[in-house]
Amino acid sequence: MKNIGLIIKQARVxxxxxxxNLAKGxxxxxxxxxxxxxxxxxxxxxxxxxxxxxxxTITEVSDEEEISTFNSIKELYKxxxxxxxxxxxxxxxxxxxxxxxxxxNQVYSINSVLFLSRLYLxxxxxxxxxxxxxxxxxxxxxxxxNYQKCVFNINKSxxxxxxxxxxxxxxxxxxALEDQKTIVLENWELADLYNVMAICxxxxxxxYSTIEFARKALNIYRDLLLFNRAIDCYISIGISYKRNYKxxxxxxxxxxxxxxxxxxxxxxxxxxxxxxxxxLFTIQGESNKAIEYFLSSMDCxxxxxxxxxxxxxxxxxxxKLKSPENILxxxxxxxxxxxxxxxxxxxxYYHFKIFEAEQVGGTEFTNILxxxxxxxxxxxxxxxxYKYAVLLAKYYYLNKKLKNSGxxxxxxxxxxxxxxxxxxxxxx
Numbered sequence: 001m002k003n004i005g006l007i008i009k010q011a012r013v014x015x016x017x018x019x020x021n022l023a024k025g026x027x028x029x030x031x032x033x034x035x036x037x038x039x040x041x042x043x044x045x046x047x048x049x050x051x052x053x054x055x056x057t058i059t060e061v062s063d064e065e066e067i068s069t070f071n072s073i074k075e076l077y078k079x080x081x082x083x084x085x086x087x088x089x090x091x092x093x094x095x096x097x098x099x100x101x102x103x104x105n106q107v108y109s110i111n112s113v114l115f116l117s118r119l120y121l122x123x124x125x126x127x128x129x130x131x132x133x134x135x136x137x138x139x140x141x142x143x144x145x146n147y148q149k150c151v152f153n154i155n156k157s158x159x160x161x162x163x164x165x166x167x168x169x170x171x172x173x174x175x176a177l178e179d180q181k182t183i184v185l186e187n188w189e190l191a192d193l194y195n196v197m198a199i200c201x202x203x204x205x206x207x208y209s210t211i212e213f214a215r216k217a218l219n220i221y222r223d224l225l226l227f228n229r230a231i232d233c234y235i236s237i238g239i240s241y242k243r244n245y246k247x248x249x250x251x252x253x254x255x256x257x258x259x260x261x262x263x264x265x266x267x268x269x270x271x272x273x274x275x276x277x278x279x280l281f282t283i284q285g286e287s288n289k290a291i292e293y294f295l296s297s298m299d300c301x302x303x304x305x306x307x308x309x310x311x312x313x314x315x316x317x318x319x320k321l322k323s324p325e326n327i328l329x330x331x332x333x334x335x336x337x338x339x340x341x342x343x344x345x346x347x348x349y350y351h352f353k354i355f356e357a358e359q360v361g362g363t364e365f366t367n368i369l370x371x372x373x374x375x376x377x378x379x380x381x382x383x384x385x386y387k388y389a390v391l392l393a394k395y396y397y398l399n400k401k402l403k404n405s406g407x408x409x410x411x412x413x414x415x416x417x418x419x420x421x422x423x424x425x426x427x428x
Contacts, residue, residue, distance in 0.1 A: 003109050004047065004058065006136045007100050009036035011054045013132045014097065026050060038139055058100050069101050070108040077115035080122050081192050082226055089123045110140055114151045121158050130159055150179035154196055161200060169200040191220035195229065198236045207240035214240070227264045231257045235272060242280050250280055271300030275310060287317040304341050308334065308348040315355050324359050331356040347384075350375060354388065366392065373411070386415035 012022050023032040026049045027042070034040035035050075042050065051058065073096065080089045096116065103109040117133045119125075137144070137152055144152065157172035173196055180193060194217035201210040218233035238253035254277050261269045278293035294314045301307045311334040318326040334352040338344065350372035357365040369392040376384040393408035 003038065003102050003136075004042070005036045005038040005040075006113065006133075007056075007058065007102065008032075008050055008054065009132050009135075010097075010129065011056050011100075012036075013128050015054065017054070022050065022053060026053070037135070056100055058102060063104075066101075066103055066105060066108060069099070070103065070105075070112060073112050073115050077118060078188065080119055082188060082229065084122055084228075086123055089119055093119055093123060093125070106143075107145075110137065110144065110148055111151075113137060114148060114155065117155045118151075118158070121155065121162065127159070127163065130155075134159070146179050146182045147185075150176050150183060150185070150193075153179060154193060157196060157200055161203065166200070166203045170204055170206075173197050173200045187220050187224060188226070191217045191224070191226070191229065194220070195232060198233065202236050202239060205243065207243050210240040211237050227260055228266055228269070231260055231266060231269045231273075234260070235269075235276060238276055238280075242276070242283065247280060247284055251277070254280065267300070271297045271302070271306060271310075274300065275313070278310075278313060282313070282317060287320050291317050304337060304343075305345065307337060308345065311337070312348065312351050315352070319355060319358075327355055328359060346375060347379070347381070354391075358391075361395075366395065369395075373408075380418075382415045382419035386412050386419055389415060 012019070019029050019032050019036075023029050026032075027035075027046050031040065031042075031046075032050075035042045035046075076089070076092050076096075079085075093116075101112075103112060113133050113136050117130055117137070120130045120133065134156070137148075153172045153176035157169045157176065160166070160169035160172060173193075176193060177197065180190070185193065194213045198210050198214035198217060201207075201213065214233040214236040218230055218237070221227070221230040221233060234253050234257035238250045238257065241247075241250035241253060254273055257269065258273050258277075261267060261273065274293045274297040278290045278297060281287075281290040281293065291314060294310050294317070297310045298307070298314075301310060311330055315327055315330045315334070318330065331352045334348065335356070338349050338352065350368070353368045354365075354372060357368045369388055373385055373388050373392065376382075376388070389408045389412035393405045393412060396402070396405035396408065
């Protein structure tokens with residue numbers, strides 16, 4: 001029962017129960033903490049009381065059942081990485097949690113936690129649940145095999161990615177690549193490693209490295225006939241070429257992805273591909289063509305976040321075309337969607353309000369810009385600090401408020417340095 005602490009902690013975190021409330025009347029908080037960190041095996045009486053309070057049962061299995069259970073978790077891990085069917089993954093996770101199997105084999109025990117961590121990340125489980133699994137792995141870190149180290153670093157990279165710690169995500173995934181040099185991964189695992197590397201490089205604007213590893217992943221995915229993941233790679237390559245101003249190569253990559261989704265009926269990707277084709281024509285100054293693609297993308301969107309991205313893209317193109325009626329119409333749509341959303345993304349609220357207020361000008365416009373700039377500063381979103389500081393500085397300049405204009409041009413300059421990851425002007 002040496003892994004019972006992990007199960008108790010995981011069940012407590014899942015149910016949102018504090019240590020104080022779980023331990024009350026059963027044991028001390030320090031005793032429970034030691035149990036959860038596998039520093040202490042609880043007495044039978046305390047264990048029964050803890051499990052009863054958590055309303056869970058523990059399954060101890062034979063060697064044959066242990067192998068079978070572990071293999072089913074590993075197969076789910078593989079299937080989840082390849083196909084990413086969030087709904088079915090979530091359903092399978094519930095079954096795993098209900099069974100609460102304790103593995104006697106240490107390798108199975110650690111690997112199952114590593115696999116479950118990735119399943120949690122893919123399914124969108126709360127980060128507190130992922131962190132509790134990470135703590136278990138860290139407790140055994142000195143004894144991890146190179147394979148386990150590799151998988152753990154991939155998981156840590158993805159967790160950093162999902163929590164917007166993008167530079168940290170690169171450090172972990174590069175360490176995973178070092179771990180991989182001493183082991184043999186299955187082809188689908190190697191492709192996954194390269195694909196995660198490409199994504200982490202992409203979000204950090206390391207465009208040449210993105211193309212390099214996305215191509216490596218793409219070659220393996222095509223050989224394995226994993227066309228959904230191949231589309232991921234085409235998209236990453238297309239975005240990177242777009243950022244490097246290689247518009248022909250960018251469009252070729254997006255069109256290759258589009259042909260693949262049509263041939264294979266993978267229409268879940270249509271929204272993101274048409275969105276990227278829209279942004280490609282945006283950069284080339286073809287606003288009307290960009291809007292056509294954005295409208296096509298709108299028809300494919302399934303998430304509120306996806307709608308926000310496309311609505312904002314459409315607003316920005318109509319702003320370039322100086323079309324106030326269309327700007328206000330789409331701002332209204334975006335703000336209405338924001339008001340009805342269960343989870344509020346304040347970033348898009350500010351984006352929509354700024355474009356709406358710009359049509360009016362005056363104090364409403366400057367007030368919303370000042371609030372937005374402070375908000376994006378707190379988020380360390382220096383791109384939008386720069387963008388809106390320039391907009392506000394220009395507005396003050398045109399209205400002959402030169403002191404205020406200077407303040408925001410200075411802020412924009414500082415944000416531009418941070419946006420491009422320069423700490424000193426000498427580094428430019």
